[in-house]
Amino acid sequence: MTSTLDSVTVLQALRGNRAERPAPRTTDAAHLRAALEDSLYAIDGPQHFFNPLVLRTQELRELPLDFPASHYSLARIRGILMHHALRLLSVGYSFTDPFEDLLSAWRCEVGESDLLEFVDHLDAEDRAKFATEIAAHTAALRHGLGTFGSGWSLRSTVRVANLLCSGAVALRDTIDLSIDTSDDGDCATVLLDITTAPLDENSEKVLRFHALNQTLRTGVTPLRSAVLSTATGEQLVAEVDAALLTQAVADLLEAAERKCRA
Amino acid sequence: MPSVTTFTTSFISPGALSSFIATAPTMRSEITSEQRSALAERFRQVSLPHHRRLDAWMVEQAAGQSSPFRWSPTTARRVLGNAALRLRFTQQLSPVVAMDEVIVDHLTRAATGYSRRGSLSSWLSELSTAQLALVTSDALNWSHALEEIARSIEESVEVADADAYYDVATARTTLRGRRDLIVATESTCTLIRVRSGAPGRTAGAGLRADLTIDAFSRPDGQVASQIIGVWPDAGLLLRVEGSMADLRAGARDLLRVANLQHTAYFQRALTS
Numbered sequence: 052m053t054s055t056l057d058s059v060t061v062l063q064a065l066r067g068n069r070a071e072r073p074a075p076r077t078t079d080a081a082h083l084r085a086a087l088e089d090s091l092y093a094i095d096g097p098q099h100f101f102n103p104l105v106l107r108t109q110e111l112r113e114l115p116l117d118f119p120a121s122h123y124s125l126a127r128i129r130g131i132l133m134h135h136a137l138r139l140l141s142v143g144y145s146f147t148d149p150f151e152d153l154l155s156a157w158r159c160e161v162g163e164s165d166l167l168e169f170v171d172h173l174d175a176e177d178r179a180k181f182a183t184e185i186a187a188h189t190a191a192l193r194h195g196l197g198t199f200g201s202g203w204s205l206r207s208t209v210r211v212a213n214l215l216c217s218g219a220v221a222l223r224d225t226i227d228l229s230i231d232t233s234d235d236g237d238c239a240t241v242l243l244d245i246t247t248a249p250l251d252e253n254s255e256k257v258l259r260f261h262a263l264n265q266t267l268r269t270g271v272t273p274l275r276s277a278v279l280s281t282a283t284g285e286q287l288v289a290e291v292d293a294a295l296l297t298q299a300v301a302d303l304l305e306a307a308e309r310k311c312r313a
Numbered sequence: 314m315p316s317v318t319t320f321t322t323s324f325i326s327p328g329a330l331s332s333f334i335a336t337a338p339t340m341r342s343e344i345t346s347e348q349r350s351a352l353a354e355r356f357r358q359v360s361l362p363h364h365r366r367l368d369a370w371m372v373e374q375a376a377g378q379s380s381p382f383r384w385s386p387t388t389a390r391r392v393l394g395n396a397a398l399r400l401r402f403t404q405q406l407s408p409v410v411a412m413d414e415v416i417v418d419h420l421t422r423a424a425t426g427y428s429r430r431g432s433l434s435s436w437l438s439e440l441s442t443a444q445l446a447l448v449t450s451d452a453l454n455w456s457h458a459l460e461e462i463a464r465s466i467e468e469s470v471e472v473a474d475a476d477a478y479y480d481v482a483t484a485r486t487t488l489r490g491r492r493d494l495i496v497a498t499e500s501t502c503t504l505i506r507v508r509s510g511a512p513g514r515t516a517g518a519g520l521r522a523d524l525t526i527d528a529f530s531r532p533d534g535q536v537a538s539q540i541i542g543v544w545p546d547a548g549l550l551l552r553v554e555g556s557m558a559d560l561r562a563g564a565r566d567l568l569r570v571a572n573l574q575h576t577a578y579f580q581r582a583l584t585s
Contacts, residue, residue: 084324138447139446139447142449144442144443146443153443160385160447161385162383204457204460204461206457207454209546210509211547212510212544213547213548214547214549267548268545269325269548270325270327270548
């Protein structure tokens, strides 16, 4: 796993050297599914038939986040707006006023929401501060990402809902950006997650969780998985191999055990 | 003994969809004009004073109340994404150029007064550039997912021109069957429907309803060999074969929804 700050853009790091790409691996998914189902059944048993045990990225975190309510709302809104920024950048949109552009895009998607109302009720000073913060994160995102190749197939906000143990366990995930850069059948799907917080140990777990979910969902192991922080510009890029996927299974089982105990 | 529908499921993996298509039943059923008349008669018995439209989603939800329709990037993505992929396949355009063409076409229709209020064209014309970019992004996601599925099939695939519609004679009822891709070989025809999220317990009944509506909408009454539901988010495939028993079950599900609506309407009328 490599963690870098500004040396190369995250897209360059994800793309890597085309000549060195391995052939697509199509056998990992079955092994992983079997390993996960055996262990999850041992942890949880069949009691969740009608209310499945749902595991998301937030369940991977050992300690829950503890922030005041207002901070939590603003952090969530910042995260939502940055995801929208990535979606817009993926279709080549150039921002004039990032905060207003992103807010209007978000409004178009959800119509009415409590969080949108929260933004609408910010006083002028708080709103201006928040708008500046969003502009800074958007600039960091644009700078950290780099340019998309014209022939790449980009999918933003890829939702994943892998069902295990006959639906008794559901792995839910949202991969911020999935890029397919293949042109001659090589292994070329790379995954990107963006966060508005600085990178920490949890970022590695998130990166592995995405790789595991993508493997289970498509039956093909992705090439690389990365996390980019728009707070620090730092990026974490990992090659997806058997060791990384095994560690992802271990992270998940640990989270499932914690959730069942709670 | 009544026949039961056989649902076949599989995880998505390279070759899984092609293998479902290769093993499609070659015997194809046909709907007769007596069966059409019988269906119309049953729908007339549970008709409403106003026109209604029934689809597979209503079958899956057992006619439960859903929030009123409004255009959003999510509701627009299938229409735009399918149109863009169709254009890409016929004119060999890049995904982004094909999507731009589709959106420009909608905007032109709105600007020249050829769109009615509340239509997709009219909604798109009211959006800001940032909002339009979000719509484009969602529609491109859909188009890429659909293309990925189409390219994983060994046989030749076409993007469906439109959904299947069938007006039930004098019953003020239109049935709408969704279909995204069609794979036709010499002896078989497979319909493919792409769905978001994960399949629920009624997903099979929904697919069966789509298959039934598709058969009724064809003038020759030919039933497709099978319908395959693809849930890319969950990595799952679900197949329903186009036997006459499945078709009858599909028609019964649609009638059940019509009946539920009929009962609810007259109960409301009695209490008010």
